[in-house]
Amino acid sequence: MLTRTPRGSPNKNHLLARGIMLWRCIADDFEQMILVGKYDNAERLPAESEIAARYGVNRHTVRRAMSELAVRGLVRTERGSGTFVKTDKLDYRIGERTRFSEIIAAAGHEAEGRLQGHRLEPASEEIAVRLGLKPGDDVVRLEIVRAADRVPISVATTWLDGQRFCDAAKVFRQLRSVTRTLDYYGIVGYRRKWTRISAAFADAVDAGRLRLSVHRPILVVESLDVTSDDKPVLTTRGRFAADRVALIVES
Amino acid sequence: MLTRTPRGSPNKNHLLARGIMLWRCIADDFEQMILVGKYDNAERLPAESEIAARYGVNRHTVRRAMSELAVRGLVRTERGSGTFVKTDKLDYRIGERTRFSEIIAAAGHEAEGRLQGHRLEPASEEIAVRLGLKPGDDVVRLEIVRAADRVPISVATTWLDGQRFCDAAKVFRQLRSVTRTLDYYGIVGYRRKWTRISAAFADAVDAGRLRLSVHRPILVVESLDVTSDDKPVLTTRGRFAADRVALIVES
DNA sequence: CCAAGTTGTCTAGTTTAATAGACAAGTGAT
DNA sequence: ATCACTTGTCTATTAAACTAGACAACTTGG
Numbered sequence A, B: 001m002l003t004r005t006p007r008g009s010p011n012k013n014h015l016l017a018r019g020i021m022l023w024r025c026i027a028d029d030f031e032q033m034i035l036v037g038k039y040d041n042a043e044r045l046p047a048e049s050e051i052a053a054r055y056g057v058n059r060h061t062v063r064r065a066m067s068e069l070a071v072r073g074l075v076r077t078e079r080g081s082g083t084f085v086k087t088d089k090l091d092y093r094i095g096e097r098t099r100f101s102e103i104i105a106a107a108g109h110e111a112e113g114r115l116q117g118h119r120l121e122p123a124s125e126e127i128a129v130r131l132g133l134k135p136g137d138d139v140v141r142l143e144i145v146r147a148a149d150r151v152p153i154s155v156a157t158t159w160l161d162g163q164r165f166c167d168a169a170k171v172f173r174q175l176r177s178v179t180r181t182l183d184y185y186g187i188v189g190y191r192r193k194w195t196r197i198s199a200a201f202a203d204a205v206d207a208g209r210l211r212l213s214v215h216r217p218i219l220v221v222e223s224l225d226v227t228s229d230d231k232p233v234l235t236t237r238g239r240f241a242a243d244r245v246a247l248i249v250e251s
Numbered sequence C: 001c002c003a004a005g006t007t008g009t010c011t012a013g014t015t016t017a018a019t020a021g022a023c024a025a026g027t028g029a030t
Numbered sequence D: 001a002t003c004a005c006t007t008g009t010c011t012a013t014t015a016a017a018c019t020a021g022a023c024a025a026c027t028t029g030g
Helices: A022-035 A048-055 A059-071 A100-106 A125-131 A168-175 A178-184 A204-210 B022-035 B048-055 B059-071 B100-106 B125-131 B168-175 B178-184 B204-210
Strands: A075-078 A082-085 A090-094 A111-122 A138-148 A151-161 A191-201 A217-226 A232-241 A245-249 B075-078 B082-085 B090-094 B111-122 B138-148 B151-161 B191-201 B217-226 B232-241 B245-249
Touching: A022 A059, A048 A059, A059 A075, A090 A100, A100 A111, A100 A178, A111 A168, A125 A138, A125 A151, A125 A232, A138 A168, A151 A204, A168 A178, A178 A232, A204 A232, A217 A245, A232 A245, B022 B059, B048 B059, B059 B075, B090 B100, B100 B111, B100 B178, B111 B168, B125 B138, B125 B151, B125 B232, B138 B168, B151 B204, B168 B178, B178 B232, B204 B232, B217 B245, B232 B245
Parallel strands: A090 A245, B090 B245
Antiparallel strands: A075 A082, A111 A138, A138 A151, A151 A232, A191 A217, A217 A232, B075 B082, B111 B138, B138 B151, B151 B232, B191 B217, B217 B232
C-alpha cells in the first residue's frame, strides 16, 4: 500500500511518484491489488470515504481514481450500494462465424467499433500471401478499436485488397461494422478460415488505445476470412486485452 | 516520440498519459531515448526552446523535465552551452579495501551517505552465519542511501552485531560514514572478506530511493567485512543502480 | 570584441488537481 | 417506514502545473 503524509502538511512526497497525480497513484494501487487477487471478482471495495481516510486524501480524489478503474474495466460502481470488482472475462468464441458485434450483443453488451486510422499501403510478403495478391500490391489497412459497454476489448489491424475495397475506410466509418462494410461490397457469407493465437505485452500505442498499462498481457489473434466460395477477403492482426477477454475455441 | 495537440486548443490527450504530468511524460520520453542509445554519451540535447517547440509546450515545462533527468543522473546541464547526456558509469572497484567515500572522492566526486532507517532485529539464519552469531541474536540493521554528486548510487542494508554496536545508527547519523562509525568503536583496519554479485530489477521502494524507474536493473552486492584479525564485523546487501555504476574486480 | 545562441531567473496569468463541506438520491436491512 | 450507509452532485477555495514573455548571465565561434 502507498502511504502519504496523512494530512495538514502539504505533500512532501516528491520522492515517491514525482509527476504522477494523486488519483492516478491510488488507481494504480488498486489495479495492482485487484490483479494480484487481493479482491475477488464481485467483491465490494471499501467505501469511498474509507479509502479516502486510509490514504489521507479527499473523497473526490478517490472518486477520480475509481472513475479511472471503471474506464479500465476493472470495477463497476453502483449508486447507494458500492463499487464492485469486475475481473470476470468476456468469453469470445472463435469459429467459422466470428463477428465482433454479434458476439458482444449475444453476451448482452453494447458493441462499438471505432476506426482510429487507415492507409493505403503496399502489401508485405506475409499479407500478400494471405490475401492472394502480389507483394507490393495496394492494400487498405484499417486500425479499429472495439469496445463492449464502452470498455475497449481489442484493437485490430485489418487488411483488404486495395483495388476492390479502396473506399473501405469511408464505408466503415459510416456503417461502423466490418460485416456491414463487406455487405456493402456485396459479400454476405464470409467465414473464418484460420486463426492464430499468441501472446505478448501491450506496446505504448496499443496500451493507450486499450486503456491498459504497458506491462499488461495481450492476446494476439491473427486470422484470415474468406468468402463463401473460399476466396481470401480480409486478414487481421488483433490485440485483445487479456485481462478482459478469454478466447474460446470449440472442437 | 510523444505527440500532443500542438497548441491553441487545450490538451485533449486525456487518452495518452492520463494522470501523468506533462513534464514527467517528456522526461520519461527522453530517458527512453537516451537509454535506447538515440543519444551518445556526451552528446548535446536539442536546446530547451527547440524541445519546447517540438512538443508544443512551454520552455518552463521542458526545464522541469530536464531537471528531473538531472536528478536521475542522466544529463548534466551547462549554462550558456546546453544539456549533455551523461550515461558513462562510475567505476566502483571492489577489493580488500572497499570504502564508498574513498572510491567516490578518488574519482573526483562528492560522496554522501544518508541513513534512511534502522532497527534492532533478530538475526536470520543467513545473517547469523555471516556475523558468527546465533540465529535470533540481536543485530542492528541500517538502511543507507549513498550518492555521488547528489545522484543516488546505491542503497545498502547493513547488519552489525546488536550487542557490540547497539548505538550504531546514532553514531552513523553523526559521522555519516561506515568507516568512521567503526572507527568510533575502535575498529580501524577492517577489510572485505568476500563479495557476491548478482542482478535484479529495482522494486518500488529501492526505485524511489535511487530515483530510478521500477523496471531498471540493479546490481545486488552482498558482502562480508572482517576486522584485521579476521573476525566478522559487518555484512551488507547493497543494490547499485546499474545505469550509473560498473563494478570492477581485479585479480 | 561581437553576435548568435544557450541556460537561469523573474513576474504575471490561466488552468487544473486537490481540498472542504453540504446535501440529494439510492440501497438494504430491520 | 425508517435508519444507517452508500454513491452522485453541487459550490467554493487553495495549491500547483502550465503558459507567456522578458531579460540577465554565460558560452562559443567568427
